[in-house]
Amino acid sequence: MVANAARGLKALFSSTLGIKVLMALTGLGMVGFLVTHVSGNALALTGNPEHINAYAKKLKDLGPLLWVARGGLIAMFLAHLVLAFKLSARNAAARPVGYHFNSAVEASWTSRHMIYTGVVILLFVLVHLAHYTLGLWGASGAAFKTAFDNHDVYRMVVLEFSNPAIAGLYVVAMAAMLLHIWHGFGSLWRSLGASHPKLQEGAQKLSMALAVLLFLGFCAVPSAVLFKLIK
Ligand code: HEM
Incomplete structure (x- = not known):
């Protein structure tokens, strides 16, 4: 039975449709995290x-439960990443001599650049974790270190986003996320079987609204600090 399950999983991970379904499910899970x-x-x-x-204290006090949630998030993130590169390599191998016509007529700019916006998000997440979760660096130096040691999340963000370069870096990363979610959230429903044109149209509108709302939501804190609306 275990061998059958392993064979099933292997088949799922190696078929293009299986990869797309898994990417859709992990993408959906990560959107859930972003909304939270x-x-x-x-x-x-x-x-x-x-x-x-x-x-922030309530979350920290969850203890082992927080680690279960973090484990799930890391697993989804890594699976999404590995599958994205697998799919991209497979697509490249399927057209080794390049296109004889301009495929850009069919594919939108965002869909052709999913791998690049994805890499920007990956780099952002690594920098972001080093910044706020691990406290490995902070542009405001000793003041940031004190806030980090006291788990004073409010002071951490106010200190850091008072620096226009840090606030700008976050906003640029959020722009990459906007483009990634705009296309990704719109197309994941097709991978999950919703291919009716009416559903597709609805999915496109929903993905645009979600991507713009997340962009504005995530830019709100850096912008509010930078423009001294909160201090
Ligand atoms: C500009 C908007 C953002 C701000 C101000 C922000 C702020 C923070 C802060 C302060 C923490 C540490 C919380 C704590 O220690 O209790 C954190 C953790 C985290 N953030 Fe963000 N974040 C932003 C955007 C994002 C985005 C777009 C992603 C994902 C693509 C993300 C992923 C994470 C992850 C994975 C953690 C670690 C959660 C954990 O410790 O379990 N953040 N963020």
């Missing part, structure tokens, strides 16, 4: 440090 994360960030916009700090 952006809602948590919004607590900083009240300007009262206690709001977001109490939320």
